[in-house]
Amino acid sequence: MAAGSVGELRRQALEAIDAAMDLEAVQAARTTWLGRKGPIVDALRSIKDRPPEERRDLGLELNRLRDELEAILSEREGSLEEENLRRRLVDERVDVTLPGRPRAIGGPHPLRMAEAELVRVLRKIGFSIVEGPEVESEYLNFEALNIPEDHPAREMQDTFYLRDLPGLLLRTHTSPVQVRAMRASAPNPLRVICPGRVYRRDDDVTHSPVFHQIEGLAVGEGIGMHHLKATLYEFARQLFGADVPLRLRPSYFPFTEPSTELDVGCPFCHGQGCRVCKGSGWIEVLGSGMVHPHVLREGGYDPERFTGFAFGLGIERTAMLRYGIDDVRLLYLGDLRFLTQFQGSEA
Amino acid sequence: MQVLYSWLREILGELPLAEEVANILTGLGLEVEGLHRQGEGLRGAIVAKAADVSPLTARLWRVELDTGSGRAVCVTGASNVGRGAVVPYAQPGTRLPDGRTLEPAEFHGQVSEGMLLSADEIGIGADHDGILILPQDAPLGQDLATYLGLPDAVFDVSLTPSFAQHCQNMLGVARELAAALGMILPAGPGRLRSGDGDASLAVRTDPALCPLYLGARLVREDERPTPLYIQRRLWAAGMRPVLPIVDLTNYVMLEIGQPLHPFADDRLVGAIQVRSARPGEQIETLDGLTRVLESGDIVICDEAGPVALAGMMGSQRAEVTEETAEVFLEAALFKPASIGAAMRRLGLRSEAAQRFAHGLPGSLPWRALQRMSELLPEVGWRMLPGIAVAGEEPAAPPAINVDPHYVRRLLGIDLSQEEQCDALRRLGFEAGGDRELAVTPPYWRIDVMEPWDVAEEVLRSVGVDRLPEELPPPAPRIAEPPSYALRLEALAALEALGYRDALSYSLCDPKELESLGRPAEVETANPLSVDMQALRTTLLQGLLKAVRHNLAYGRQEIALCEAGRVFARDGDAVVETEMLAAVLAGTRLPFGRYEAERVDFFSLKGDIEAALRLLRVGALDFAPSQDPALHPGRQADVFSGGRHLGRLGELHPSVQRHLGLDLPVMVGEFRLAEINLAQVAARAKSTPRFPALIRDLAVVVDQAVTYGRLRQVLRAALGELLVAETLFDVFTGSPVPDGKKSLALRLTLQSPERTLTDADAEAAIARALQALGEHCGAQLR
Ligand SMILES: [Zn+2]
Numbered sequence A: 001m002a003a004g005s006v007g008e009l010r011r012q013a014l015e016a017i018d019a020a021m022d023l024e025a026v027q028a029a030r031t032t033w034l035g036r037k038g039p040i041v042d043a044l045r046s047i048k049d050r051p052p053e054e055r056r057d058l059g060l061e062l063n064r065l066r067d068e069l070e071a072i073l074s075e076r077e078g079s080l081e082e083e084n085l086r087r088r089l090v091d092e093r094v095d096v097t098l099p100g101r102p103r104a105i106g107g108p109h110p111l112r113m114a115e116a117e118l119v120r121v122l123r124k125i126g127f128s129i130v131e132g133p134e135v136e137s138e139y140l141n142f143e144a145l146n147i148p149e150d151h152p153a154r155e156m157q158d159t160f161y162l163r164d165l166p167g168l169l170l171r172t173h174t175s176p177v178q179v180r181a182m183r184a185s186a187p188n189p190l191r192v193i194c195p196g197r198v199y200r201r202d203d204d205v206t207h208s209p210v211f212h213q214i215e216g217l218a219v220g221e222g223i224g225m226h227h228l229k230a231t232l233y234e235f236a237r238q239l240f241g242a243d244v245p246l247r248l249r250p251s252y253f254p255f256t257e258p259s260t261e262l263d264v265g266c267p268f269c270h271g272q273g274c275r276v277c278k279g280s281g282w283i284e285v286l287g288s289g290m291v292h293p294h295v296l297r298e299g300g301y302d303p304e305r306f307t308g309f310a311f312g313l314g315i316e317r318t319a320m321l322r323y324g325i326d327d328v329r330l331l332y333l334g335d336l337r338f339l340t341q342f343q344g345s346e347a
Numbered sequence B: 001m002q003v004l005y006s007w008l009r010e011i012l013g014e015l016p017l018a019e020e021v022a023n024i025l026t027g028l029g030l031e032v033e034g035l036h037r038q039g040e041g042l043r044g045a046i047v048a049k050a051a052d053v054s055p056l057t058a059r060l061w062r063v064e065l066d067t068g069s070g071r072a073v074c075v076t077g078a079s080n081v082g083r084g085a086v087v088p089y090a091q092p093g094t095r096l097p098d099g100r101t102l103e104p105a106e107f108h109g110q111v112s113e114g115m116l117l118s119a120d121e122i123g124i125g126a127d128h129d130g131i132l133i134l135p136q137d138a139p140l141g142q143d144l145a146t147y148l149g150l151p152d153a154v155f156d157v158s159l160t161p162s163f164a165q166h167c168q169n170m171l172g173v174a175r176e177l178a179a180a181l182g183m184i185l186p187a188g189p190g191r192l193r194s195g196d197g198d199a200s201l202a203v204r205t206d207p208a209l210c211p212l213y214l215g216a217r218l219v220r221e222d223e224r225p226t227p228l229y230i231q232r233r234l235w236a237a238g239m240r241p242v243l244p245i246v247d248l249t250n251y252v253m254l255e256i257g258q259p260l261h262p263f264a265d266d267r268l269v270g271a272i273q274v275r276s277a278r279p280g281e282q283i284e285t286l287d288g289l290t291r292v293l294e295s296g297d298i299v300i301c302d303e304a305g306p307v308a309l310a311g312m313m314g315s316q317r318a319e320v321t322e323e324t325a326e327v328f329l330e331a332a333l334f335k336p337a338s339i340g341a342a343m344r345r346l347g348l349r350s351e352a353a354q355r356f357a358h359g360l361p362g363s364l365p366w367r368a369l370q371r372m373s374e375l376l377p378e379v380g381w382r383m384l385p386g387i388a389v390a391g392e393e394p395a396a397p398p399a400i401n402v403d404p405h406y407v408r409r410l411l412g413i414d415l416s417q418e419e420q421c422d423a424l425r426r427l428g429f430e431a432g433g434d435r436e437l438a439v440t441p442p443y444w445r446i447d448v449m450e451p452w453d454v455a456e457e458v459l460r461s462v463g464v465d466r467l468p469e470e471l472p473p474p475a476p477r478i479a480e481p482p483s484y485a486l487r488l489e490a491l492a493a494l495e496a497l498g499y500r501d502a503l504s505y506s507l508c509d510p511k512e513l514e515s516l517g518r519p520a521e522v523e524t525a526n527p528l529s530v531d532m533q534a535l536r537t538t539l540l541q542g543l544l545k546a547v548r549h550n551l552a553y554g555r556q557e558i559a560l561c562e563a564g565r566v567f568a569r570d571g572d573a574v575v576e577t578e579m580l581a582a583v584l585a586g587t588r589l590p591f592g593r594y595e596a597e598r599v600d601f602f603s604l605k606g607d608i609e610a611a612l613r614l615l616r617v618g619a620l621d622f623a624p625s626q627d628p629a630l631h632p633g634r635q636a637d638v639f640s641g642g643r644h645l646g647r648l649g650e651l652h653p654s655v656q657r658h659l660g661l662d663l664p665v666m667v668g669e670f671r672l673a674e675i676n677l678a679q680v681a682a683r684a685k686s687t688p689r690f691p692a693l694i695r696d697l698a699v700v701v702d703q704a705v706t707y708g709r710l711r712q713v714l715r716a717a718l719g720e721l722l723v724a725e726t727l728f729d730v731f732t733g734s735p736v737p738d739g740k741k742s743l744a745l746r747l748t749l750q751s752p753e754r755t756l757t758d759a760d761a762e763a764a765i766a767r768a769l770q771a772l773g774e775h776c777g778a779q780l781r
Helices: A003-019 A023-034 A039-049 A052-091 A110-125 A175-185 A225-240 A293-298 A315-323 A328-332 A336-342 B005-012 B018-028 B144-148 B170-180 B228-236 B244-256 B336-346 B351-356 B364-379 B404-411 B417-426 B451-462 B482-496 B510-515 B540-552 B601-614 B653-658 B672-678 B707-721 B758-776
Strands: A135-137 A168-170 A190-199 A210-221 A246-253 A256-265 A282-291 A306-314 B002-004 B031-038 B043-055 B061-066 B071-076 B086-095 B105-107 B110-112 B152-158 B212-220 B260-264 B272-276 B282-284 B290-292 B298-302 B305-309 B326-333 B381-383 B388-391 B400-402 B430-432 B437-440 B557-570 B573-586 B620-624 B630-640 B643-651 B665-671 B693-702 B722-731 B740-749
Touching (some): A003 A023, A003 A039, A023 A052, A039 A052, A110 A190, A110 A336, A110 B482, A210 A225, A210 A315, A225 A246, A225 B404, A246 A282, A246 B018, A246 B451, A282 A315, A293 A306, A306 A315, B002 B005, B005 B170, B018 B152, B018 B170, B061 B086, B071 B086, B071 B110, B170 B244, B244 B351, B244 B381, B260 B305, B282 B305, B336 B351, B364 B381, B400 B404, B400 B451, B404 B451, B417 B430, B417 B451, B482 B557, B482 B573, B540 B557, B573 B601, B573 B672, B601 B630, B620 B707, B630 B665, B643 B672, B693 B758, B707 B722, B707 B740, B707 B758, B740 B758
Antiparallel strands (some): A135 A168, A190 A210, A256 A282, A282 A306, B002 B152, B031 B152, B043 B086, B105 B110, B212 B326, B212 B381, B212 B388, B260 B326, B282 B290, B298 B305, B400 B437, B557 B573, B722 B740
């Protein structure tokens, strides 16, 4: 092979590579031109048949051609691979607005959420949870709490009694748990909260015959009403925000004296007056007071030495306020349209 | 209780604006729940006189009016306007409180220039039957709102029992207000100064039921209507003016709190006696009902029998009518507990009963008679001298001794003894003493008896705003019951698996419990309705009700859970057990692009297994159970470490149909206490050091052989070499012979001591097959 024919070889090879339009054709061209049976290897192999003075230059030329073709082929392969990937990625594109593979999610009841929030705040202030029976003795539900038989306060709490079970009733408040807790702890200082289910013969938009309360009790030597006020204010600020307007006003409960109620500035109208606060700008959140000496004595504490304060609030009411629920009965229907709305919206 | 602003102002002389008064009352504990203004928006109406009245049709009258400065003609449908009557006249252009603006109108050819107004239209009363008749001396042409003092605020005050005793009257409310405003407390009427008892009025009483009974005789001298201001005040209190003498007794009750009862004197026979009713004794009360009495109810009797249910309501027999010219007026004290009990039993919450039930100051009957004697001339009546007296005025309680340190400690306010005395004096108490306070309540405060009552009064007087804020000293925490945390954790586990917490009532229809094979054991004696009669014995009742509710609006993906108590009876006691329940029905996912799996027994079983694992319960065993409410072939008891945790299954098709559910429902219910006991401590095991071998094995067994049994035999045969077995196929039908099934398992074999060889695995499989053949009749497939 003459030196001029290497140029011819190069021309033919470049022509063939140019004509290769896809990766397969490029790889075929590589086999054809650079393969073991290709013309360049062939020519290199036949160098030994050439006159010695030509051998060196021809070898150099052929090797240079081989390197050049190798570079061109690699470059072509690379760009075609890149082109292929680019095309694939286009083909594989999805509509990202199609729905995700759904998972069924569950979640807590708004009442439990409210209860958990109340418990969290009160535990932080130093109270521990106690629980008691829902079927309670008439004595602990009433007499022990300074509500004797003919007391007008019994009217305030219309009671479910039990058939064939004299002396038992469905507790009308969680307060009997306080007496139980006192009896279990006297004469040690006590800080407890009693969340639980209670019952009253009442059924309308704001009253349900079954509902939930949480009550708190602190007993010890030297407990005064200033402690009550600080505890309630701390509780309300944790719950409704540090800047919420607060108001304590005298009230009446048979088991506390003096008694007070705590109002918070209406979160819906910021005190301007609205439907929720009946135009007053205030919302009543809890009842409280200094534990009545009669109740302390029932709990096993000597009222000459010990004093205490107690407070209680309805969990339904708290949930209704916090989540803007207007009918208490919605809380007990198990309606998934209602229950699923407290955790972001359903897909 | 409705409180008229203008009435308070009349008693006290001067007052801040109504909103301010409302705030003060609320701050005192007399919570103002509502504030509305009578006659607000009334503009343009005037006082006029009916100069002439003539019929226009059978039901309409033409009234010619003298407006003071001119004449006008009005048509009215009210029949109570006589010639000469002074009436409220709304001329054309007048705006009424309801927002209407009057225009001239034509009736049967007669143009009516505006209209005459009823009390209701003015906004001061509920009476819309007739036109409001004004006093003869009302100045013609004067603006009606000005004349009536409108708008006038009405406070809707919520009375707690602590105020019901001394503030269920205007004078009481006015006293509280006066104390808060630093004004002199209004004294109220003194005792009637009466001569000796009138022998002609013989009265006997039972001092236990009625410690004091006063009787006065009233005579009519002139016929006069009830003064307009009294009518207005009765209306505002929700009472209806009837007859002047009756209105006056009601008015005195509203004003000072002593209910009074007028009897038509000519209807009484002989002497009056106050006594306990005889069981079964009957009385026809003023409302026309015949009431059956019980021993302990108090009746007022004459010689012909009961004439009044004491403190509650009179009888028809001695009712005062328009003809009555002589009245026997009762002012008495009745035992509060008796009145309260009768009130509750008979459902008779009369204004009088609500006051007697809270107790009255001992001298109040005498004061009420004094007030009556002052007011009687306004309606043309007079009180005869000589009062019949039975019983005795209860003695005033002794002074209360209070340690001023006690008050300071209880309230946490640093108040000197003198400050405490001042605070009490502002409320009308007498207070003094050197080391201890000696406190004497005013006559109207019979509820203040103990040192803590006194402390409360001191607080109310200085105001709760005086309380400092100081957090209580910390106390040791006590151990909390595990139930609370476990309940929330159990719910959270199910919630994580897609279940929604749904609280339901613990009161339900006993029939629903019956149909679930869990009959009620405890029922309420006084249910609101039959569907809230029984205490639940299962949480499933409420959850299935919720399933039905959700299906009814078309939801097909239902997964609900609940934690709560169920109630059983044990002799004379009730046992409360805390349960955790779950129900699952329809599909996991809503209809859509991705496959919506229909749930079945194994869906719920898988969820329960996962939930119990999340709760750290040890290995579970499932055994077929026999619950008639569940599908006989698809239910199981769940055990762990020999403890029965609960049961799950598919609802029996007939129960499902009976409950109105149109698709299969999976249910499960578990005892939280047992779950608690079955929890195992978390402990780390060493991570295996040698590789595991995987071998698949398929065997053919009789249909009756359970997987559970197979697994048990397999585990026994391979011991600790078998670290896991996974069932991956259950197959029946050709080529598996009839009555047989093929089970395919993947076994994971591993040794803690060395790398297993193929020969080890083959030996293990051979051992397994031999045991399975021997105990389960299994053959290699
Ligand atoms: Zn508001």
